[in-house]
Amino acid sequence: MHKKIRQALACGVTLLCLLPALAAPTLQNIQARAHQSLNGRWQYIVDPYETGYYDYRRQPYDQSASGSGGFYDDRQPRDKGELVEYSFDGSPTLAVPGDWNSQAAKLELYEGTVWLRRRFEAPPRADKRYFLHFGAVNYEAHVYLNGRKLGTHIGGFTPFQFDVTDQLKPGQNTVVVKADNTRHADAIPTVSTDWWNYGGITRDVLLAEVPATHIVDYKIQLAKNDLHRIEGFVQLDGPAHQPDVTVTIPEAKLATTVRTDATGRAAISIPVSSLRYWSPEDPKLYGVTIAAGADRVEDRIGFRTIATRGRDILLNGRSVFLRGVSLHDENPLIPGRLRGEGDMRMLLQWAKDMNCNYVRLAHYPHSEAMLRLADEMGLMVWAEVPVYWTIAWQNEATFANAAQQMTDLVVRDRNRAAVAIWSIGNETPVSAPRNAFMGKLADTVRALDDTRLVAAALEVHREGREITMQDPLAERLDLISFNEYAGWYWASNRDMLDYRFTIPHDKPVLVTEFGADALAGLHGDADTRWTEEYQDQLYKNQFRMLDAIPGLRGITPWILVDFRSPRRPHPVYQDFWNRKGLISATGERKKAFHTLKAYYDAKERQYTNKVGVLDAAGEEKRR
Template structure:
């Protein structure tokens, strides 16, 4: 089965569902099978059902644990298995804050995803690069939808053919690797890429590649918000090519104060679901002060509350992934006291303690879950 695509005969089996069929593949090694909907229980965060699927042919047999679900948009709604869903998410890095560095095994991965579940998330943004295959398989098992991303961000060499080839290869490899993971609902082609003609062509090429490889999932990117006075809009031409009005914004931290941010208004003209891919503020775990004191847990907590009030003015808001689940190491964060080479925007500190905003986000998601409950 790892050889060149060719026509042949294969047998597909899903023993638990009583399904077994012999299929004839085409010259590309592909075959289609229609399975009555009632034969399979759909995968969802509430019921992350996985089936053992076996494929036999040419003397070889492979098996995988696979979930079955649909994901699509209709106007400003995201539909999971045909029903509206709100993406109650959080962004996370492939890092363990307790032992700084990349995740060392399934225990580390499960810890991060369990923290997301404690927040009442049904969705995670795996930023800003493909995380391990085991992480995505755990998301399948634990019932967390996934935004999967390639490391195309900021100001790279948009006109260099080798750079485009590299990005295309990474995107293609990620899609081929994770195409059978029910948890993955969004392929992201990049993060915070400044608008220019060469960039637009580069990103458009990645969108087309993603759609050619997989037309069953949403394609998106984390865009940047445009500010004009107190008005916030999406002015990025890439927004017309992707499935979500998805963007990062840092009102209350990198611009405007906690109080001033409530004067800003979103004016999103796109008839598609709005997903806020980043917002947040740094807070040093254990540092307490009043809600106007930057770097305090109280400031971060108030910012989250004000973000919820501000974002409530977006009619098409259908998801968010605040930045970020846990503090992580960063050489760019050089404040000697508050940062000490850590990005402190985590809802969980580097010693594993939950900051005040963790519970504020959980309460917010509890309310959203009730509104979307069937």
């Protein structure tokens, strides 16, 4: 990364201590605001040498005295003698949102810089403020409007925006984005992952219009472990001083009006006598309206509590088993990132077809639309940031990046009832620097939201035939959550049942990954790797192993669907695909899909009348 970007990250902000315009806090529930979509066809220039950003002395054009000279100027020759060595007008187009890898054959394996340009009409009004919002750009984005740099954002999966009120002009405007998906050793994630590094503007681009004083953020959720009180806040921004804020939930006959303080913040506390609590069996969402002055935002919010007690996970006070599966933000049937609600609904419905009540959205923040669909469809969610494998643990800038991505995820999705667990990482190796890094990240999450569980996908240790949890980070988390690959990366179907788990912690156990590769349609006996029979038998063996753990309260096998990965080159069985999916790249359900469904059907029956409901006083009773 650029030296100044490292310094910016160390400041603990989103790369803004060096930029000509500060990024604004992202608006909560951006789609509910008045907005103009800038999705569509963007013209692009591939720039592997970053010619459009650096001069021949490797100095950034946008940091020069003139601030011009790069591709972001979108220059046109003034006469037939002027030399201009690029042109968006003659360039091909990419669909936005969308990754470039799946849209152009020459970009399938490309990692580097691509410039994207979009022209749009805007009639700005003097009494409004305007924000240019990006749902996600992978990985480093430099954004320019009408030739002027708005700022830079680092992180491939979280939203960001810029206040462009003073930069918009009547008539035609031009936005240019330098998107760079180059991997870095001190980035989040780091250089080595097991998923495709899709580059580009992968989520919605919007120009939002709000009143001068407007609602920036809000949280409207049940208080921690309290089914009888809604708590939260509303945060305003703008010139109006201490206006009233009203929150109404008409269907529940609830309303409150409070005055903001000098910072524009109003605390919300509403007693509740009767609500339909959100659950996978009854994913009830209430219409909620937040109003302040000339601004008004409507949302659909579910209300539920999630907590642990001993080895139980309690949803609305009732013990629950998390019947889950992991999934990536990728459509196997059409190459590339999920393109919209149809793709997302397909994957979540496949999970529900398997009788899942829960999904692990790995290994990075998925789209806000995915979380809203999980709310609607009744699926609890494990939401994760890409602190993945070996991170630069002692680099302060790297921690600041991780903490910012975690903050952006929590702020964006803290009104979604579906989110039950915030995950701070996956398979990170134990060491003193890593333990300190991850411990601080757990503290960051708890400071942002104390109403959900905090976890990480840890790794197990093997001593002889005993599988144990020796990671000290487990003491800082609400769950004993771990990945284990008995039968695939160690042991086999023949000998995996000789192993046993010893988990001494008095916490719920959640197994976040296990699995085996199976090439759909390849059949053989249960001892032949890559066959559906091997994968199926491994699942049956896993169930026998895991059910012996007294505190087992959920699993998310790896993975719902086969997905693309550069780490998987075997020409016969993989061809750059991870084949651990229960559904193939063509949508075919493998044998293990049906085996897992049968297991979940039995778990659902087991927990239907399980002890674990709390009465109003918080005491356990039998339903």
